[in-house]
Amino acid sequence: MAISFEKAFAGHDKMLEFRSARAAVLANNIANADTPNYKARDITFDSMFNNEKNKLYLSVDDKRHINGVSEFGGDSGLLYRNPSQPSLDGNTVDMQREKAEYAKNSLQFDTSFMFLDRKISGMKKALSGN
Numbered sequence: 001m002a003i004s005f006e007k008a009f010a011g012h013d014k015m016l017e018f019r020s021a022r023a024a025v026l027a028n029n030i031a032n033a034d035t036p037n038y039k040a041r042d043i044t045f046d047s048m049f050n051n052e053k054n055k056l057y058l059s060v061d062d063k064r065h066i067n068g069v070s071e072f073g074g075d076s077g078l079l080y081r082n083p084s085q086p087s088l089d090g091n092t093v094d095m096q097r098e099k100a101e102y103a104k105n106s107l108q109f110d111t112s113f114m115f116l117d118r119k120i121s122g123m124k125k126a127l128s129g130n
Contacts, residue, residue: 008123012116018048019109025078026102029093037090040081040098048077 005013022043032038083092 009116009119012112012119015112016109016116018045019105019112022105023102023109026098026105029098030095030102033091033093033095035091038093040083040092040094041078042081042101043077044079047079050077
C-alpha cells in the first residue's frame with residue numbers, strides 16, 4: 001500500500017507555505033514603512049484559497065483535446081490593507097499592526113511546523129516498527 005503524503009500531512013505542508021508567503025508580505029510592509037506612497041499589503045488564507053480555486057484544470061477526454069491550465073485571475077491573493085491612520089506622505093503601513101501581525105503569523109507558523117513534525121515523526125516510527 002503506497003503512502004500518500006498529501007493525505008498524511010493533512011494540509012499542514014500547505015499551511016507552512018501560506019505562512020511563509022504571509023511572512024514575506026508582512027516583512028516587505030515593515031521594510032517599506034518609510035517609503036512615501038507605499039500601500040501596505042496582506043494576504044489571507046481565504047484570498048489565497050480563492051485564487052487557487054480559480055485555476056481550472058481542463059479535462060482531456062479525447063486525444064484531439066488541448067492540454068492546459070486556465071487561470072481567470074492573475075492575482076496572487078494579495079490585498080491592500082485599509083489604514084487606520086493614513087499618513088501625510090500616503091504610506092499606509094502601521095508599524096504596530098505589522099509587528100503584531102508578524103508575531104501572530106510566526107506563532108501560527110511554529111504551530112503548523114510542530115504538527116507537521118509530529119506527523120513525520122509518527123510516520124518514521126511506523127516505518128521503523130517502533
